[in-house]
Amino acid sequence: MAVTPPERRIWWNEPIERVELVWIVIAFLWGLFMFVFMIAWHFIGQQNLSKEAYRIAPSAYEAKVDDFAKKNKVREEAGIPVAKPKPGSDVYILGRLWQWWPILELEKGQSYRIHLSSIDWQHGFSLQPTNINIQVHPGYEHVISLTPTQSGEFGIVCNEFCGIGHHTMTGKIYVTEPKKAEAEQRLADGR
Amino acid sequence: MTAETVIGAVPAKAEFRTCQYTGLKVDVAAQRLIIANAVAAVVFLAIGGLMGLLVALTRWPAVHLLPADWFYLILTGHGANVLLFWIIFFEMAILYFASAVLLNSRLAAPKLGWLGFILMIVGALATNVAVLQGDSSVMFTSYPPMMAKPHFYLGIILFAVGALIGCGLFFATLVIAKEEGTYEGSIPLVTFGALTAAIIAVFTIASGAIILIPTWLWSLGLISDIDPLMYKVVWWAMGHSSQQINVSAHVSLWYLTAALLVGAKPLSEKVSRTAFFMYILFLQLASAHHLLAEPGMDASWKIVNTSYMMYLAVMGSMVHGLTVPGAIEAAQRRNGFDRGMFEWLRKAPWGNPAFSGMFLSLVFFGFIGGISGVVLGTEQLNVLMHNTIYVPGHFHGTVVAGTTLAFMGATYIVLPLIFQREIVWPKLAKIQPYLFGIGAAGISLFMMGAGTLGVARRHWDMTFSDASIGFAHSAGAFLMMGLNGIFAIIAAIGGIIFVLVVVATAFFGKKITSGHKLTFPLFSGGGAVASHYGSEKAPKLPGTIILVTIFFVCFVLYYFINWKYLSELWLFR
Ligand code: HEM
Numbered sequence: 001m002a003v004t005p006p007e008r009r010i011w012w013n014e015p016i017e018r019v020e021l022v023w024i025v026i027a028f029l030w031g032l033f034m035f036v037f038m039i040a041w042h043f044i045g046q047q048n049l050s051k052e053a054y055r056i057a058p059s060a061y062e063a064k065v066d067d068f069a070k071k072n073k074v075r076e077e078a079g080i081p082v083a084k085p086k087p088g089s090d091v092y093i094l095g096r097l098w099q100w101w102p103i104l105e106l107e108k109g110q111s112y113r114i115h116l117s118s119i120d121w122q123h124g125f126s127l128q129p130t131n132i133n134i135q136v137h138p139g140y141e142h143v144i145s146l147t148p149t150q151s152g153e154f155g156i157v158c159n160e161f162c163g164i165g166h167h168t169m170t171g172k173i174y175v176t177e178p179k180k181a182e183a184e185q186r187l188a189d190g191r
Numbered sequence: 192m193t194a195e196t197v198i199g200a201v202p203a204k205a206e207f208r209t210c211q212y213t214g215l216k217v218d219v220a221a222q223r224l225i226i227a228n229a230v231a232a233v234v235f236l237a238i239g240g241l242m243g244l245l246v247a248l249t250r251w252p253a254v255h256l257l258p259a260d261w262f263y264l265i266l267t268g269h270g271a272n273v274l275l276f277w278i279i280f281f282e283m284a285i286l287y288f289a290s291a292v293l294l295n296s297r298l299a300a301p302k303l304g305w306l307g308f309i310l311m312i313v314g315a316l317a318t319n320v321a322v323l324q325g326d327s328s329v330m331f332t333s334y335p336p337m338m339a340k341p342h343f344y345l346g347i348i349l350f351a352v353g354a355l356i357g358c359g360l361f362f363a364t365l366v367i368a369k370e371e372g373t374y375e376g377s378i379p380l381v382t383f384g385a386l387t388a389a390i391i392a393v394f395t396i397a398s399g400a401i402i403l404i405p406t407w408l409w410s411l412g413l414i415s416d417i418d419p420l421m422y423k424v425v426w427w428a429m430g431h432s433s434q435q436i437n438v439s440a441h442v443s444l445w446y447l448t449a450a451l452l453v454g455a456k457p458l459s460e461k462v463s464r465t466a467f468f469m470y471i472l473f474l475q476l477a478s479a480h481h482l483l484a485e486p487g488m489d490a491s492w493k494i495v496n497t498s499y500m501m502y503l504a505v506m507g508s509m510v511h512g513l514t515v516p517g518a519i520e521a522a523q524r525r526n527g528f529d530r531g532m533f534e535w536l537r538k539a540p541w542g543n544p545a546f547s548g549m550f551l552s553l554v555f556f557g558f559i560g561g562i563s564g565v566v567l568g569t570e571q572l573n574v575l576m577h578n579t580i581y582v583p584g585h586f587h588g589t590v591v592a593g594t595t596l597a598f599m600g601a602t603y604i605v606l607p608l609i610f611q612r613e614i615v616w617p618k619l620a621k622i623q624p625y626l627f628g629i630g631a632a633g634i635s636l637f638m639m640g641a642g643t644l645g646v647a648r649r650h651w652d653m654t655f656s657d658a659s660i661g662f663a664h665s666a667g668a669f670l671m672m673g674l675n676g677i678f679a680i681i682a683a684i685g686g687i688i689f690v691l692v693v694v695a696t697a698f699f700g701k702k703i704t705s706g707h708k709l710t711f712p713l714f715s716g717g718g719a720v721a722s723h724y725g726s727e728k729a730p731k732l733p734g735t736i737i738l739v740t741i742f743f744v745c746f747v748l749y750y751f752i753n754w755k756y757l758s759e760l761w762l763f764r
């Protein structure tokens with residue numbers, strides 16, 4: 001056999017090569033840094049996913065969203081209501097096969113309590129092109145305080161596979177400039 | 192009590208041959224099982240890989256090959272065939288090799304090995320049948336409440352039971368080898384790595400049983416409800432730790448290949464073994480990083496679990512990332528390639544597909560799969576790419592450019608040593624790892640790019656032409672998906688060459704007789720290095736230091752770029 005004599009040393013007693021030791025220390029410190037940075041972002045960062053969530057029966061959630069849409073409807077688009085809620089208020093979005101419902105109109109720089117849930121399968125709330133991606137489950141109502149920092153038209157795509165119509169599942173959020181909104185408000189008041 | 196009485200088998204008289212290249216004593220029964228599992232693996236790679244190409248061509252907007260229902264069906268088949276069947280069949284071959292062959296031992300209860308093999312084949316077929324029947328396009332993750340046909344789940348369960356038997360044989364063979372004194376001192380590092388993989392596999396399969404058996408009963412109508420969130424927590428205890436099996440397995444193959452081809456010994460056995468051990472200790476908690484965008488998960492739970500107790504498992508991989516090239520550098524310098532920083536690397540056996548496969552796997556796994564994995568698994572950063580096509584981008588870096596490429600490279604060693612056939616078409620074999628590697632790296636990077644621009648994963652139509660509310664992705668996103676299609680073709684060509692070379696070699700390759708000179712020679716004495724315990728002594732490694740420095744700089748830069756992206760998002764808490 002082409003064998004060198006076996007080296008029978010006990011492995012935990014051997015010295016460690018210097019380069020290895022230095023690299024291990026670097027890797028450890030970097031890991032420690034990344035660990036601390038995640039915690040730090042909860043204090044210094046403005047993007048942390050909320051953990052506020054409730055169990056809810058899909059039918060109960062559907063009723064809440066219907067109610068919300070009815071109360072805040074300002075117009076309709078392709079048969080879908082556009083809801084314009086008050087800044088700071090509770091806003092409901094429903095994921096179902098295959099639609100994000102209703103369409104929202106929000107104001108830039110204002111914070112909203114966005115509720116997310118599904119009434120059938122899991123869906124993926126994917127706000128584009130901003131690229132905020134949140135998983136949506138049936139039976140769980142997830143509440144997120146969201147503040148738009150851009151104005152314009154934003155798409156909601158579904159990025160959790162939800163059956164044959166998955167790629168047709170979209171929604172929309174309009175974000176208006178505060179000035180324009182204020183102006184409209186003044187107009188409305190003046191009328 | 193012998194290992195046989197524990198597993199209830201009758202001790203058999205084993206038949207051995209001695210390998211003329213490595214000096215290892217090979218149990219012929221083990222050899223047959225290795226061949227069977229490797230062949231099955233390659234068959235499923237061929238099927239699954241072709242499905243991958245179809246998927247990529249459909250996602251190329253200008254081609255858009257398959258209709259929607261076929262796309263989701265084929266994508267489900269792709270995930271199952273490559274991630275489960277190809278990888279795990281090959282891992283069974285690795286387990287038998289690393290136990291019986293490397294330890295010069297007979298394999299415990301080969302008959303049970305065949306039972307396991309048959310269960311795995313039956314399971315894989317049942318799942319494929321369910322997928323092809325068309326009512327089970329639920330993706331390999333099969334998240335409820337979406338439901339597949341019962342035999343979809345049953346197939347995976349049978350497959351897992353078969354794999355569990357294989358792990359049992361591996362443990363029993365270690366015990367037999369120890370009892371019968373077929374090796375001296377500690378088990379070799381490669382076997383230690385395989386042991387890590389087998390231990391994690393047991394945990395993995397247990398988690399799989401806990402979640403898939405109830406899900407199967409649910410599909411039969413015997414259970415009324417599966418909580419979708421609970422399903423994910425347990426499913427990913429299987430889904431994630433099975434990736435740890437892959438990492439342990441392919442890192443073991445890196446060490447094996449380095450030993451057999453350039454005579455590389457680990458820099459220090461202690462460090463490399465501890466790094467493997469960290470996988471066992473710290474990765475089991477990592478299913479959390481699949482749940483970062485889920486409702487109701489506590490931030491401290493996420494942080495503790497995604498940092499795997501301060502990234503100790505990532506540290507394990509970073510350590511291998513230094514010690515594997517370091518061991519190669521040390522060995523090459525000893526072999527006389529000692530000039531300058533990088534003569535050792537330039538003069539490495541790049542023309543040997545086993546080496547090029549291994550080294551490209553090492554580079555791609557670290558730079559693409561590893562770095563993107565840490566970023567994706569960071570609590571807040573996850574929101575940037577959760578469920579976008581960035582995710583498949585990341586894991587094609589780990590499991591395709593990393594694991595699959597490493598397995599392909601190792602196959603070029605297994606063919607002459609275990610199949611005992613000379614590799615046919617050596618010129619094609621030589622370029623194969625480069626083609627597949629570049630293709631795989633390309634699809635990983637371009638999917639990551641498209642994901643960063645918001646393209647969804649598992650999605651048939653990025654133009655949303657059938658949606659009632661339209662949405663348009665940026666031109667950059669379309670470009671990325673087109674490039675992804677082009678590199679998918681390159682990867683597929685590499686994959687097809689691999690399958691052809693393996694099949695042709697297995698059936699028509701020249702039988703290797705004694706005194707035959709291999710087309711792709713091994714390092715003389717490499718077999719001893721691979722199957723024994725021993726560290727390199729006081730090496731100088733300037734080249735490796737430069738390589739890991741480059742790696743570290745890329746890592747840090749990419750990490751902070753993503754925090755910058757995150758800070759530009761809308762505010763949420
Ligand atoms: C020719 C080689 C390959 C190509 C071109 C390819 C391409 C792709 C593409 C384009 C996707 C779809 C992404 C999406 O729409 O979500 C995908 C998914 C996937 N691929 Fe591959 N792939 C290849 C090989 C492999 C291999 C070898 C593995 C595993 C070892 C693998 C594992 C997966 C998995 C697990 C998924 C996810 C399936 C799912 O989302 O359910 N692929 N692949």
Ligand SMILES: [Cu+2]
Nearest residue numbers: 123158162169
């Ligand atoms: Cu959906």
Ligand SMILES: [Cu+2]
Nearest residue numbers: 158160162166
């Ligand atoms: Cu969907």
